[in-house]
Amino acid sequence: MDSQPIIEFTNFTFQYFSQAEPTLHDMNLNIYPGQKILIVGPSGSGKSTLGHCLNGLIPFSYRGEVHGSLKINGVETSTLDIFQLSKVIGTVLQDSDSQFVGLTVGEDIAFALENDNVPGDEMHRRVRSVAQMVDMDTLLTSSPFELSGGQKQRTSLAGVMIDDVEILLFDEPLANLDPATGKTAIEIIDDIHKQSGKTIIIIEHRLEDVLHRDIDRILVIDDGRIIADMDAHALVASPILKETGIREPLYVTALKYAEVKVTEEMRAGHIETLKTEFSRDALQTWYGHIQPADHLNTRPSILKMEDISFSYDGIRPVLTDINFDIHEGEMVSIVGKNGAGKSTLSKLLCGFEKEDRGRIFYRGKDLRDKSIKERAEIIGLVMQNPNQMISNPMIYDEVALGLRLRQVPEEEITLRVDKVLKICGLAPFVDWPISALSYGQKKRVTIAAILVLDPKILILDEPTAGQDFRHYTEIMEFLVKINKLGVTVILITHDMHLMLEYTPRAIVLAGGRKIADTAASVVLTDAQVIAEANLKETSLFALSHMAGIEDGTQFVQGFIDYERRLKNR
Amino acid sequence: MNMKMKLFSYNLADTPIHRLSGLTKLICFLFLTFAVMYSYDIRVTLAVMVFSILLMWVSKIRFSQVRLMVIYVLIFIVTNAVISFFFSPEYGTTIYGTSHEFAKIFGISLTYEQLFYQVTKMFKYASVIPLGMIFLLTTNPSEFASSLNGIGVNYKAAIAVALTLRYFPDIQRDYHDIYLSQQARGLELSSKAKFFDRFKNSLLIVIPLIFSTLDRVEVISNAMDLRGFSKNKTRTWYTSRKLSRQDVLALVVSGLIFIATVCVSVFINQSRFYNPFI
Structure with a gap:
């Protein structure tokens, strides 16, 4: 961490002109080159606003009052416009469906180059090489609407990577994706991170889905303030998720139901890293005591x-x-x-x-x-x-x-x-x-x-x-x-x-x-x-196997029954 | 989905016409349109019309694709003919300088001159239609935008046109969904309702449509800003192609047709009108 931070917030406050209160309060935050960061927070916490401040949509499209400083690559962002910023930080917005500008994959990827007046031959060459990086080079002439969800994500990603940006910002990349595509999206982002070493910032509230792959730091934002800055293992072991109303991973909930005290040492940030030797017995005992619910609906x-x-x-x-x-x-x-x-x-x-x-x-x-x-x-x-x-x-x-x-x-x-x-x-x-x-x-x-x-x-x-x-x-x-x-x-x-x-x-x-x-x-x-x-x-299925419970399906059902009883009480 | 949604949809195929660059097609379209618009010689108009129907056949456009458009255009042409007859039934005589009456309609005398003039005019309109359809159906919206930009239209306006064409089917789908869901709530748009009620009720569809379309617009305009749209005074186009030999050929042919029509008017007819009555 001895290098220069690539993003540096100092006493940064932002207030929309239309709002009575600042949306971001006195933020202090350093992000270093090559880090992979997840920003979580409930709706209205200011996490999207933070993203807009980074990519320049604030103040370009949404106006407001800024105090303090935000530097990207050591340059104060207030001296840059959205176009200069877009050369350093590329943004992939949520819902790739509604943001395709081009009629074909190639054209969509080329959009930023077109706006830069890059001549035809060079443009086609660069589009091909970026498409190769995201495995889309054979689909350049396809219409975005013929693509699968994962391919759409790859196309959007290529569209911002073509500028050779240093930072990739993903604004709720999982919204509107089905579970399998969401999983693929997280894998694509991770692969790009590993290959290119770019700084990655993901804004998302579906914590468990993002934690499908490694994350260096998780920032929790609530009420316009950063209230936590830690790794996944520490975060799920802390009471912060519950306090801010962010859903914890399902297997963590199951551990808590089984009265296991989740600690940092259990490495519960990802299901793959979870050490079950501390919780195996507790899970088995808990599972053994769940009373199955009556599911038969005999009504007409x-x-x-x-x-x-x-x-x-x-x-x-x-x-x-x-x-x-x-x-x-x-x-x-x-x-x-x-x-x-x-x-x-x-x-x-x-x-x-x-x-x-x-x-x-x-x-x-x-x-x-x-x-x-x-x-x-x-x-x-x-x-x-x-x-x-x-x-x-x-x-x-x-x-x-x-x-x-x-x-x-x-x-x-x-x-x-x-x-x-x-x-x-x-x-x-x-x-x-x-x-x-x-x-x-x-x-x-x-x-x-x-x-x-x-x-x-x-x-x-x-x-x-x-x-x-x-x-x-x-x-x-x-x-x-x-x-x-x-x-x-x-x-x-x-x-x-x-x-x-x-x-x-x-x-x-x-x-x-x-x-x-x-x-x-x-x-x-x-x-x-x-x-x-x-x-x-579901991660509960993996958990049951890790805890040595044979019938994973029954374990999941047990979890559902237990939870329903808890809610009805 | 249904036919209505395919009204302006680009027809994906690989024909010599599709392979021409969008700019070429636009210029050829303009040349030929000017040719038939300039000349009131029915022989010229018919020749261009036959030529363009031939081109339609080459570009594999099926009649079912254009049926709806053809119907609209026919209605327009017929209405236009009827109205212009009643407004100036003597115009043909004025142009051709003779008068051969052969019937009376509501006390207005119908002359061969008037009939000939109106038939000529109908074919003028009718011959532009296949050209326009060929252009629209064989040029994808992006190429369309780049060709508009190519003839000097501001690129922001050009993209706006292309995006409108692009999102037209989506917005139609939205409209359809909203219409159905409002119908489920009891909305009646049939002729059973009174005119004012129908107007009020159609607002119940238009308002949600506007708001959901505005959502779309915000997303897409943010996406475009973030990728540097409107940064420079000019832009290049991924879809623009270098002019090939076929492009040059097409340009020369349509240019010649244009010149030929002008020549026919200047040297043979000595006016924009062809006069068979003297």
């Missing part, structure tokens, strides 16, 4: 799909021979990688698309002749992005919309809207404009707007995408509450925690077929299903 069927097949163009099947039966009051997840047919399935249920073959039953009644509007009174669909649903400036009007369009008398509307707002915890905000709400609250508004129609089944598309642990818990506990009121809940997701913690049953789609329909603990420990559906084996 509420929604049934029978031999459903569907294709958009009549040539390429999107869904083939789908059968399932969902019982009243269940909470089920539908999982599978992008393009597996999950969204199409929900569209068929809502009547947005018509199945080519097969039948859909609601409480034994064929839904074939029900219009979209009629089905909506039985099955409500909440889309992923709340902005795609909200069309009124005020909460009350937004929730009342469905009833008004159905010509329900205004007195009844008031009653029903008030009731739903109360259930959704939105009653105190009833007079607020929607624009003043947080993302999670907006999500609730969209759920309320559907619930007001009193559907018996609620389908939610990725309800927790991009949410930190606190908001995730908030949304999910809210859905549990709704579920307990008698609404059957179907979740379309690739969040494995959500499957494990909230849905006893998971239906897995791959290539338009149902490949599994069983307990989440079975799905997340079955190597073949995991591979086909782009999931990832």
Whole structure:
């Protein structure tokens, strides 16, 4: 550490012009060349703002007041503009899908060179050589939309590496990625770090996923302050994660349930480095004492799909021979990688698309002749992005919309809207404009707007995408509450925690077929299903083997049962 | 997904037309368009039209791809013809200097001159359409942008056009999703509703569409800024190609066609109009 820091924050404070309080307070931080750093923190902690300060989006796109100093490579950043900074620090934004500028991989990688007026021949040569570094040189003429998630990540990465930057900044690289692709992304980043020795900064709240590979330092940010700066082993052994509301790795939670005191010496930062000699006995004893929960749902069927097949163009099947039966009051997840047919399935249920073959039953009644509007009174669909649903400036009007369009008398509307707002915890905000709400609250508004129609089944598309642990818990506990009121809940997701913690049953789609329909603990420990559906084996499975417990699936189930009992107490 | 979404989609194929550089195609398009726009000689227009339909066949554009556009254009041309007839039914006579009446419509006399003038004009419009479709369907949006920039359009405007074309299908998909989800909430856009209600209801789709599109715009513009977009007054293009022999050939041919039409007007017709009545 005797070298000059590459990034140097000194008493750095930043306040957006639109905010009353600074978002970053008095930061002091040195990052040295070649380090690999993870910055974690809950939403609103200032971690993204920190990233924006580094890459120049602050003050270029987002304005505010800066005090103190931030030096990159010894140069004060206030004297540089975003373009000069982009030569030193390359940023890979979250959601590679929405940031492709080029129509082909090659063109996208070349974007920065085009803007630098690099002549054609040299440009093509440099694109080829960078593409080789990320293993994309054979796909230069492919459209970004034909690529797999991992290839998209590689393309985005090449696009910033082409400037030969010294620092790579990843802003929530795992958001919107399915578990398997997320794992690949972390591996790609690690490989690049090892090959190039560049300084790497990852901003992310999915701690366990990032810790799939080594990290030199983890910075925890909360309320605009750095509250911890340590390695992974020390961090998971400290109470900081719990205090800041960041999800600790699942195997660490299991260790704590088994009343093991996690210490730095146990090297619990990564599942691979964990020393189980201290915890083996405790885990076995704990596992032995878990009482299995009663999982049988004997209530009648509420929604049934029978031999459903569907294709958009009549040539390429999107869904083939789908059968399932969902019982009243269940909470089920539908999982599978992008393009597996999950969204199409929900569209068929809502009547947005018509199945080519097969039948859909609601409480034994064929839904074939029900219009979209009629089905909506039985099955409500909440889309992923709340902005795609909200069309009124005020909460009350937004929730009342469905009833008004159905010509329900205004007195009844008031009653029903008030009731739903109360259930959704939105009653105190009833007079607020929607624009003043947080993302999670907006999500609730969209759920309320559907619930007001009193559907018996609620389908939610990725309800927790991009949410930190606190908001995730908030949304999910809210859905549990709704579920307990008698609404059957179907979740379309690739969040494995959500499957494990909230849905006893998971239906897995791959290539338009149902490949599994069983307990989440079975799905997340079955190597073949995991591979086909782009999931990832849960770390609990590895933990059980390390602790000498034969039946890993049963161990995972035990964990779920234990946790559920803990929550219900 | 459905046909509507493919309205302007670029047609991936490998034909001599696709292999031409975008800039060449744009200039050829402009040459030929100017040619038919300049000349009111139906023989010239028909020749260009036959030529461009031939080119469409060469570039493997199927009729199903352009059906919707063709329908729109036909509606436009017919409406245009009817309206221009009622506004100036004597225009043909003024141009050609003779008058051969052969029928009366609502008391307005219909002359061969007027008929000939309007048919000529219809073919003028109709012959531009295949050219435009060839250009749009065989040039990918990025090449389109680089060719616009090549003829002097500011590159920021050029990229804006390209990105619009690029994200058009995505936004259409958003629109479709929003439309369906609002329909599930009870939205009625059919003719059953009153006009004002329909207007109000269509806002229920447009507002979410605007907000979700703004989200997209913010992401993409940040991504572009971070990679140095708009740093310099000029930029180079990954997709721009050096002009090949075929490009030169295409430019020469379309240039000659343009010159030929001008010559026909100047030396043979001695005016922009071809007059078969004297």
